[in-house]
Structures are given as C-alpha cells and as structure tokens.
Amino acid sequence: MDEAELIHQATQGNLDAFNRLVLTYQEMAFNLAFRMLNDDAAAEDATQTAFISAYRNLRAYRGGSFRAWVMRMVTNTCYDELRRRHRRPTVPLEPVNVEDEEEIENPSWLADDSPSPEDQVESKELEKAISHCIQGLPEDFRAVVVMVDVQGLDYAEVSDAMGKPLGTIKSRLARARGRLRDCLAGFRELIPSFFRLGEEVISS
C-alpha cells in the first residue's frame, strides 16, 4: 500500500493506516524535535503530541509532501514548547563556588563553551559541537537548518513545513549556515577528522 492510499485511509479514520505512516516518519520527527528542544524527554513528548495533532487534523492536509506536513506539526509543537519555556523559565540549580562557598549567580556555568579535552570520543564531540552550535541559533533558523542540512529536506518542503515563502527559507538558511560555520570552527581541534572530511567534500 503506497503512502497516498495510507493517507486516504487514515483520513477515513483508519488508525492502523495512520500508524504505518507514524512508523515511517517517527525517527525524523523525533530527531527534529530533539534538535529543536535539545532534550530527550521533551522531544519524546513533542513527537507524540505532534502525531496526535496530525491525526486529528488530517482532514486539513491538502496534498503535497506528507513528510513536510508532519514536520510542520512537529515544528509547531516545538514552538509551543519553547514558548512555554519562555513563559515559565526554569531556574537552574546553581553550583557553589569551592573557594568562598557562595553560590555562583551567573548560570553561564551551564553553557559549556569549550568542549572537554578529556572526552576522546570524537563522535560524541561532534554531537556536542553540533548541539551546542544549533542551540545557539534563533528558533526559526534552527528549524530550517536542521530540516535542510541534517534531515535532507528540499527548500520547497521546508517552505511547506514552516509555512513561509521560499525566499524567507533561503535567507534564514544562509544566515544559519554562516553562524554555524563560525561556531563549528571553534571545535576544529576536537573534531579534526570531520573537518578533513569537509575538505574532501570541497576538493571532490
């Protein structure tokens, strides 16, 4: 059964057909949610909420890329979660300065700007570097660059998923890439093989 047929049956209320679509896109949806929220539990909740929302609003699907439509549900759910976080910011537990035993008031201790040199596993360093740099982007830039560069969607799909014109997507993607380029350059010493891989891509 192809995707169009599954979508049609799901629209008629066939939950099994919809669940087959869920199995197809759940990994992409979860990874997008994770890159947006940078938290496993929150990404899990957002993914589940997005699929429930997708099923309930299936009649609003007007054709086109179903993958982009699902990503739109995920993106909107993540935006809701990010707005909720802005409304109710959580106060981090502040560590105590060992010298004067006073609390360090600046929460910047959470931001690990310099990757730990003790961590020798390069893939973990890469993950750390990418997560750190992506989280430093504005939310709209984050969604675009994750969908295009991490998940491989084309511009039209991202435009559908974001509900924004193609020009806006191009502009946001270019600016996001520029920022990521500068940010990742700071990790060159920790992930040299990946930079070498980049050089190979350029020379090829």
Place this chain on the structure above:
Amino acid sequence: MIKGQLSSKDWELLSSYMDGELNPRDKARVEARLSARPEFQEALDGLRRTKAILRKAPIRKVPRNFTLRAADVQPVKTPRWIPTMQWSSAAVALVAVFLFASQLVPGFRGLATTTSEKAVDSEMGAPEVAQPAQSLAAVPAADQATPEVIYWGGPPAQQANGLGGMGGGGGGDGSVDCGSPGAMCGGADPKLEVGGGAESVLTTPMPFPQPPIPNMLPDLQTQPTEPARSAIAAEPVTGSGPILGVRPDADQGAVLPETIAPAESSAVSDEAEPRSTGQLLLIAASVLLALAAGLMIAAILLKRKLLR
C-alpha cells in the same frame, strides 16, 4: 574576513547555489563571481564544510514507537455545562446592556422611572399641613388645593389682607390678597418679613392682639410641629402655598419637641427612593457584566484545558 567582504545577498546566493536551488541566470552569475573573486570561493568552501559536518550529525534512535492507540485519539468530550456557560454569559451580558440602556436612553429611562414618578407623586400628595414646615421658599403651584390658614390667637373677624407682604414674591408691594393662590401670609409684624415682601399694607385693623416679637423668633427657627398645628383652628381658604401663623396663646413661649409627622417622614423616605432605584439598576448591570465576563473567561479556559 570573508564575512565582511560578502553581502548577506551574496551569502544567500552561495548557499542556494551549493544546494542547487538557483535559477540558471543566478547560477551563471554566481559561477562568474566564483571564478573572478577568490573570497567567493573561500566562502563557498566554508559553507560546504559546514554542511558536510552537519550531515554527519548522529541520528538518534527513537526511545519508543509513537504509534497511536484508539484512546489517544478519542474525541474530547466537552462537558455540557461549558456551552451552557458560554450562552448564559451572553444572556447575562444582554440583560446588563438593557439595564444600562434603560439608564442612558431617554425612552428607556421613561419606562424605568415610572416607579420613581409614583414616588414623587406620593410626595407631592402629602398633607398640606406639612408643607409650611418644609420650606418657606417652597411655593406650591397655583392650581393646587385650598391651603390651610393658621391664625394667631384665633380666627379673625374678617379677612386679613396683606399681612406679611407677598409670600415668596420678594419685592412685591404687599397688597396682594392673602387668599389668592400662591400668596403666603406671614407674621403680623412687617419687620419680620417672613414672606419676603417689602412692606405690608394693613387694610383692615387687626381684631386680635399681636404676639410679642421675642416669642416669634424661636418659633420660626424651630418651625412649627404637627402637634402644635393640630391644636390650631384651621379654616380652608382658596389659593395655595404655605401660610404661616402663630400658635395659640397657651402654647406661645413653650418649647415643643421637634417631631416629624408620619406623613412628612414618609415623604422624605420616598424622596430618596427614585435616586436609589437608578443606582441599583446601574449596580445590577455592572454586576451582571462582570458575571458575564467571568463566565466567558472561565468557559474558554476550561475548554482549552480539556482540549489540551
């Protein structure tokens, strides 16, 4: 270094060029710049390197399947009382608007103040005996019922015209007949000028003795009371308006308790009623509007909470 040399438009063109998302004309333009300007090539290399690294980002395994159960997608049953709350708030708001309109629109106000007018009528219909005691300046309408005349020390042998001057006229010549409508005959002594007349003209000799002046002043200040008036012989005459007099000889000089006649007190309480009716309507409208807003907000919040 490169960032400062390229405009944001150049970066956008390079980014789209890298993804193969440019039209042929823009693509040719970018390729011309790439061959002519090394900073363009350097920028493109940086973008490609970044993209290659991002493509190598580890894909996270899903912690579980996100397939839905029938229970997950059951339509949310909105409690029946939520729409009821919404409609009741609309009804309450309509009632409140009507109440406001009844106070603001003249046509509505006429309907709403019917009871107020009745209260005023009852006030106007109070026994005329009480009228002189209320205010010396209050001159009743000319077509009112025959007022009561109170005489000093007993009824006169003939009609006393011009005593006290023209009541309420202020500047009259005092020759007006006391029996005429609207006239107010006051004290015997023109110096008192109770009625406001300039000068009284005594056309007929007074058949009864004048009361001493010192006794008059306290009486005027304290105003005559119902028990005292009831003891005085009264003779109805034509005309209207309060007519002042003095108490009989037996009561002169005595300090009488100041009490308000039942009819008078009821008139006072009736006077406050029209005002309070309007105020009560406005208060009721405000309360109803607040209730409507509260119900509406509560219904919306509850509905959102249930649908979440």
